[in-house]
Amino acid sequence: MAGGGSSLKSYLLVRTLLVIPTIFILLTLVFVLMRVAPGNPVSAALGGHVPQAVIQEISHRLGYDRPLYQQFGSYLWNLAHGDFGATITDKRQVSDIILVNGAATLELTLAAAIVALAVGIPIGLIAGRFRDRPIDAASRIFGIIMYAMPVFVLGLLAQIVFGSWLGWLPISDQASPMTSALMTTHTNLLLVDAVIDGDWDSFWDVLQHLVLPAGTLGLVFAGVFVRLVRINVIRTLKDDYIEAARARGIREQAVVYRHAFRNALVPVITVIGLEIALLMGGAVLTETTFNWPGIGHALYTYLQNRDYAAVQGIVIVFGLVVVFASLLVDILSALIDPRMRYQ
């Protein structure tokens, strides 16, 4: 950012402090959006059959009848104390949604990220190494088609092939009803819970349920990594130090594998952070397709029930995750990249 200091420390300090205005504006934006919208949140959530007096009573209890600046004040105050509020329709705490449904989303997103990296990085490296050869063209087309593929289309096609035709994998939910009834909750991450209990039957069941959603979301995001890694390899192979390594007589293989690939992967860390926003947007679609009980699926349900309070809370959570992920990425890349230190 402009006005950054001359050392790593002051850069990190400024970058961290900048999070405060960003969050403030994000929260204001969400508040304004939800309040500018026409209609009373309470009557929207309860439907048309509720008497006016009841709506007024609930509006009063939830504070929707107070002046806007007071509502805004208590909204910020509560958030600052970690209180994300409660849903109107089923009176659940938003923090509870984050804990329970968020764990399911985390499990899905992490598994998808592993698939995306495992598929995307090797293809990107090969494409960049053999620039303009047929294998490069093929991997670029793969990248573009994967980008163009909506996650719900790929997901449904996978359900048809692997679930319906071949009968290999379950096509929806996070676990079989039997398994979810038997398992005890420790961390809300089902795979981890199964390991803690040493319950390998449940572990296997949960893993099978994870394959299709994570594979689908991961493949779609592999396209992004193919593209990114390819460009970085091409750029790195043109750098002076690569020329220098070649000039010193180091074998081409060693130049490529030891010098170029390693340096080409550094920016990938940055982009993983930025892709988290996209990955979470994709999670809403994936979770809806696979009936996965994550936070995106919760958002979808609350949108259907017109529960403004729940939608507001979940959107804030998504926004905060993105803000902190990009902070983390900036800090990490400052620590990794020495050029950042000697600006």
Added chain:
Amino acid sequence: MTDSPHTPVPKPQRFPALRRIFQPVAETRGFARFMLWTGAVLTGLFILMAIFAPWLSPYAFDQYQLAGVAFPQTAPPSALHPLGTNVQSTDVLAQILWGARTELLVVALALILALAIGVPLGLIAGYFGGWFDRIMVLVMDAMFAIPSLLLALVIAFLLGSSIASGIVVAAAAITIVYVPQYFRVLRNHVTSVREESYVEAARAIGAPPSTILTKYIFFNVIQAIPVLATLNAADAILTLTGLGFLGYGVQPTQGAEWGYDVSRAVGDAASGIWWTTLFPGLAIVLLVTGLTLLGEGLNETINPVLRQRAATRVNMEDEA
């Protein structure tokens, strides 16, 4: 105009402006050329589909019967229904043809709106700077923090209860997603161009800011827009179909929408019915791929750093 647009390089002495536009296209080689032409053909096909949908389509998009006989539900492809029928007994081919119209119409509307809002804001913020610039940058950055599909979803949700027309709601939701992008690109470009000597000169001879902005800066900065808008159109189709899949945006009574079609097919997957997912899905993939290839191809053609001209190619290796 004796030269049709199909002639790649018009006669140089007669159409210097055309020549300047088409020269890079003619000089594109290799993968960039492939991307440009494949993208243009795919996009062109869908534009033709959108225009001629009423003549090409065997049925109306919401037609579920013919001469009093109802169409079968989820029937496999047959002579009467080349791509089968879906769970609502409508013809899948008709949905796809009419859907092209909806997708392109909504996305065109949304991008024009986003340009109309984002470009002036970016120009003004970048040129004048000051507190307006600072606040706009912060607000746009905060909008970036909300995942784009989520932002569109919330806007569609909030507007959905008040405005009747789903097409306008969908377009508005997508507009808001892309305004920050145009703002950011324009603003950053203007801040760098602002200090160029020709702008300095215009200022020195007393041109008012409005003249400098519209005459000198606008045309310099606007060159980044075609590539960005094409790539954004691809992205916007994905956002629109995502909205449709979740049941927001274009309403099924107003027009066919591919994302909505696929959402109706979710229940079919368990029974192995593939045509209700595959064909609308394929339509989305092909249109988005076409727009992406066109955008990437344009980028490599226009962007001189990436451009591989015929001349340099010959010097480096004899056979391309």
